[in-house]
Amino acid sequence: MDVVLASSPVDGDVGCWDLQTGAEQMRYRSCASAPHGLASVAGRFLASSQVGNSSSGSILYWSWHKPQVEIKSFPVEPIVSLVSDPDGSFLLGGGSSGNIYIWEIGSGKLLRKWQGHYLAVSCLLFLDNSLIASGSDDGCVRVWNLVSIFGERDNERMKDPFLFSFQEHALRITDIVSGFGSSNSILISSSEDRTCKVWSLSKGKQIRLITFPCIINAIALDPGEDVFYAGGRDGKIYLAALNATCPSNGKFDEYIITCLNEHSKAVTCLEITKDGLSLVSGSDDGTVRVWDIKSQRVIRVLKLRDGPVSNILLVQLPNSTSNLERVAKLPSLDKNLDPTGTLTAIRISPLNGPPDFGYCSSRLMLNAIKELKQRSSVGAMEMELDRLREEQRVCAQLLQRRKKLFDDLWRARIDTLLDDDQ
Structure with a gap:
């Protein structure tokens, strides 16, 4: 079953709905996750970073079939962004101080910690099993090689271990997405400077700049990699071209094709289905909207009970829950770095x-x-x-x-x- 998950930055529930019918499946309790703080661990269970008003935060685990939190972990600092690798072996967290953490899920060990940025890590992305990308409040986008990071013994003192450091954005990074091809793919970043930049990882440089009428909070890349969607703080979703220009109408940038306008407040998150037929958007107006991409019309509206929407996930749930009972037996995540750093x-x-x-x-x-x-x-x-x-x-x-x-x-x-x- 394909489901839509949505969370809020205020203390509330994580909503779960059937993507095809819109029927509510579950409400996962006690979640207050910042943008990019909700993660599906290889489709096996749900994880979320919690950032409150205090100086510390937590990371929570839920099984798909239970609404209650099953495991709580307490890192040394609030974790802003959270993501799992495709195999569900590692959990990657971006701290409010700019540190990046790697935990081994099976043992709970903190394997690596390093200063990735000068300010909070706002978003993280696995390009494949060995490459990751990070965006930060310092306006920088960096690409890291985990093989090199795990090869360093004293990784907290590594000097420039990144493959690329893109610093052309003027303000905070709000989202990053990538195409297919790992180290030969493209990377798209959005920023509060009202631009989206397209980077070539094979060339290590910017290949396109698109300026929008407002700040872009979220982006979603079409599977064909011809266009991408950008969710703006003006409540509109912009459709931008990657491989062609559009006739100028004096209103938008030459690469902006059109815009979708149904949300009453800022669009905060976007996801696109693997078949490229549906787009799912979340907004500060508290709604999740499912769009038919071909007709560019809303076909379903889902509503969170409390507060704005900060995260959206599209997950294919397993048919059987027999192999999910072990989530409760997983260890909590360590606070301190494992001295051996071994799996x-x-x-x-x-x-x-x-x-x-x-x-x-x-x-x-x-x-x-x-x-x-x-x-x-x-x-x-x-x-x-x-x-x-x-x-x-x-x-x-x-x-x-x-x-x-x-x-x-x-x-x-x-x-x-x-x-x-x-």
Whole structure:
């Protein structure tokens, strides 16, 4: 089932509705998340950062089938933005001080912490399993390589570990989205300076600037990557072209095609379905609107009980909840940095049948292997082989990522030389 989730920055519930019918499915209680503070962890459970009036915040977990909070964690500082990697192995948090945190979900360990920005990290994005992008109140957009970050022992003192640092925006970054292609993709950022900028990650530079009539709070990229939608503080949703210009009417920038106008207050968040047929928008007017992209008309209006809408997620819920019971057994997230920085939890999935996204401590696994070895059992040999296969798989993935990074850097260097020759 495809569902729409919406949260508010005031103390209230997270609403959950069926995308196709608009029927309410659940209300997840006690959530007050700032923009970009709501995350689906690989579709297995819901996580949210809570930022109140106090100097500290919290991170909460909910199971899909229970309205109550199941796990509470208390980081050392308020976490503004929160995102999970595509596999649901890591949780990435952007702090109010500009620090970026990486937790291992299975063990709760804080693996890495580094000063990513000078001001609060307003938004975070996984480009793939190894590349992340961050936007900040300092107006800077940065792209990071996790392979390099995990390769550093004293990562709190790393000097310029980012791949790119785009500093052309004049004010706070409000949102970032990316296309397909990882390190060869495009990145779009919106800012309170009333512009959206398009960046080429293969070239490491800005390739387009679009100026809007108002501040843009949120953006959503069409799957075809020909256009993108920008939600403005004037309550309008602007449709902008990426690969062509539009006839000038003297009213909008040359890249702005049209605008959609149904919200009575500022548009705060946008999401687009994977098939590119529907656009979902949230607003300070407290409504979530589902748009038919072809006709550019609202086909459904959903209402939060209290306050404005700060976040929207589109999630495909699993058909069975049997593998979600383990959420309550996950550990809370550590406050302090793990001195070893090593991964200690391994995701276990069966060879046959539906995937099981549970976690098992590697220490428990090694103890089980040791015990079985003492019994000289065949099971110990099979478990040892499985462990070696997992290590081989991880090493192979790391090697492929390093090769891809080298190829991307080589292509970028060649493109730069060719551009200079022209």
